[in-house]
Each structure stands twice: as structure tokens, then as C-alpha cells.
Amino acid sequence: QVQLVESGGGLVQAGGSLRLSCAASGRTFSRYVMGWFRQAPGKEREFVVAIGWSGGSTSYADSVKDRFTISRDNARNTIYLQMNSLKPEDTAVYYCAANLRVLTRTASEYDYWGQGTQVTVSS
Numbered sequence: 160q161v162q163l164v165e166s167g168g169g170l171v172q173a174g175g176s177l178r179l180s181c182a183a184s185g186r187t188f189s190r191y192v193m194g195w196f197r198q199a200p201g202k203e204r205e206f207v208v209a210i211g212w213s214g215g216s217t218s219y220a221d222s223v224k225d226r227f228t229i230s231r232d233n234a235r236n237t238i239y240l241q242m243n244s245l246k247p248e249d250t251a252v253y254y255c256a257a258n259l260r261v262l263t264r265t266a267s268e269y270d271y272w273g274q275g276t277q278v279t280v281s282s
Contacts, residue, residue: 161185161271163255168276171245175280179240181255181273189213189233192262194269195240197251197278206264207253210238216262223249245280252277 167179181193194209208219208229217229226245231238238255253276256269263269 161188161191161257163257163271163273165253165255165273165276168253168278170279170281173245173247173280173282175245176241176243177245177278179242179253179255179276179278181238181240183236183238183257185236188236191257191259193229193231193238194256194258194263195229195238195253196256196266196269197249197253198275199248199251202251204254204266206266208240209262209264211262218262218264220264242278245278247280247282250278250280 162184165181171177195207196204197207198204206220210217210229210231214231226243228241255273257271258269
């Protein structure tokens, strides 16, 4: 089992940047596929990006491609989401998630979730 704790959210102006972190407990972190999802008020949770065990494989939602970058540091049991050129439509609660099986965009495939961190982008 793994516990996930996100941090790094906040308020930023459009065009600005934020870096989110997700720290994981447990000694098997390097075996987990990790993902970031987000949920805006009144909307369903949506996929943002996922990264494979070694960090060599990634998958991005079209809406964030070329603006967001995911990375992981298995020695620190942490993944990061560097978000640049932020837009008001990026405003949401951002969640990190983990699964042992597959790099996927499907939320139901992820077994473990953090509590989320709020990102607010003002226009």
C-alpha cells in the first residue's frame, strides 16, 4: 500500500508557473505507475499526465501537452508536475494517483489517491 501527499498548489496569474509535488510512502514506489488528475468545480475528474516506473514513458492530455512536464525521483519517492504557461482553465484540485499495473489515462485503474492540492489561475 502507498500513501500519497500532494503539495505546491496555490494562486498564480495566467501565464505563470507552479510546480506540484507528490510524496509517496512505502519502499516499492519505483514499481508504481503514477498519474496526475484534476477536478474543476462542477466537472468530472480528468486525466492530466502519467509516468511509468522508470520515468521513461509518459502520457499527456492534449490540453496540457507542451506546457506541463511530469518527472519522478524514485530515490525520494516523489513525482513532480511542472506547470508553465498556466491558463484560467487549469484551475482545479490536482490529485496524484498510483497503480501497479499499467500506464493509463483511466482514473478507475488507479488504486491510490492523494487528498489533492488546489491550483487557482487568475486572469
